[in-house]
Amino acid sequence: MADTQQTGEGVVVADPSPEAVAESAAPTGKTRKIGEGPGRLLVSVYGVFTVAAGSRSIYQLIAQYHRAPLSYILSAASAAVYAFILVTLVRGGASARKLAFFCCAAELAGVLIVGTLTLVIPSAFPDQTVWSYYGLGYVFIPLVLPVTGMLWLRRTPADEQQG
Amino acid sequence: MIGALTAVVAVAALLLAAWCGVAIARDQPTKDWHLIGMAVVSVLALAQLVVGIVEVANGHKAQNGTVIFFAYLVGATLVVPGAAFMSLLERTRWGSAIATVGGVVLAALELRLIEIWGSGHG
Numbered sequence: 001m002a003d004t005q006q007t008g009e010g011v012v013v014a015d016p017s018p019e020a021v022a023e024s025a026a027p028t029g030k031t032r033k034i035g036e037g038p039g040r041l042l043v044s045v046y047g048v049f050t051v052a053a054g055s056r057s058i059y060q061l062i063a064q065y066h067r068a069p070l071s072y073i074l075s076a077a078s079a080a081v082y083a084f085i086l087v088t089l090v091r092g093g094a095s096a097r098k099l100a101f102f103c104c105a106a107e108l109a110g111v112l113i114v115g116t117l118t119l120v121i122p123s124a125f126p127d128q129t130v131w132s133y134y135g136l137g138y139v140f141i142p143l144v145l146p147v148t149g150m151l152w153l154r155r156t157p158a159d160e161q162q163g
Numbered sequence: 164m165i166g167a168l169t170a171v172v173a174v175a176a177l178l179l180a181a182w183c184g185v186a187i188a189r190d191q192p193t194k195d196w197h198l199i200g201m202a203v204v205s206v207l208a209l210a211q212l213v214v215g216i217v218e219v220a221n222g223h224k225a226q227n228g229t230v231i232f233f234a235y236l237v238g239a240t241l242v243v244p245g246a247a248f249m250s251l252l253e254r255t256r257w258g259s260a261i262a263t264v265g266g267v268v269l270a271a272l273e274l275r276l277i278e279i280w281g282s283g284h285g
Contacts, residue, residue, distance in 0.1 A: 036253065037253070037255060037257050038257050038260075040249060040252065040253040040257055040258070040261065041253075041257050041260045041261050041264065043249070044245075044246065044249045044261045044264060044265075045264060047245070048242070048264075048268055051238065052238075055234055055238075059230065059231065059234065063230070139271075
């Protein structure tokens with residue numbers, strides 16, 4: 001609007017270039033935020049897993065709690081971790097990055113511990129959780145996801161310096 | 164009845180995933196035609212939800228329980244529209260990656276739906 005008043009030749013394109021946006025952005029987030037680019041794919045996958053683990057644990061806790069309480073509480077815990085990482089990835093910022101990194105590490109630890117326990121003492125887990133057998137029922141995505149998340153969260157600060 | 168429709172949705176979802184996979188390889192965002200494809204798959208999934216409701220209303224019982232059956236049907240209906248929305252937010256190759264993941268997730272949900280519905284009901 002203000003641009004068009006000053007031009008004599010034609011219309012100035014109103015759409016700002018990525019560089020212009022980067023210059024005007026806050027000093028901490030120069031280029032890509034953690035929730036954009038590959039990060040948006042991570043947000044989508046974490047969204048799917050939040051819904052999958054969340055709805056699964058809600059159903060199990062309500063309908064069949066006494067069958068395998070430990071499994072279902074672990075399902076609920078994993079759903080909470082997924083939801084928390086999802087929120088931190090969407091919100092972005094330096095503190096969210098640290099929190100998301102910490103939670104991805106907790107998620108990885110959870111997958112490894114629960115996965116090992118289901119192998120060592122299967123009798124304690126009469127019903128499956130998302131993290132049983134290192135996420136076998138979910139094509140091992142629960143194992144790959146936190147590693148991918150941590151790699152992405154480590155990489156983004158470097159990207160920002162380049163941009 | 165629902166078994167055939169579920170197979171159609173699964174194949175369509177995999178085709179969508181492969182098609183958007185080509186866009187990833189070409190470093191392109193999803194374009195109008197991809198979104199039309201996602202709309203077609205979404206309509207198929209919606210038809211599946213309607214057929215599922217009709218079949219359960221007519222007295223068929225899902226093998227693993229009606230609640231789980233409908234949870235998966237609703238999830239299957241929402242996953243591709245959700246992927247389309249995210250791919251519109253992300254106008255890079257990563258938006259195409261989201262659409263590809265959406266197609267694969269839908270195909271996986273369809274496999275589970277066949278198990279949940281039970282083979283005896285066709």
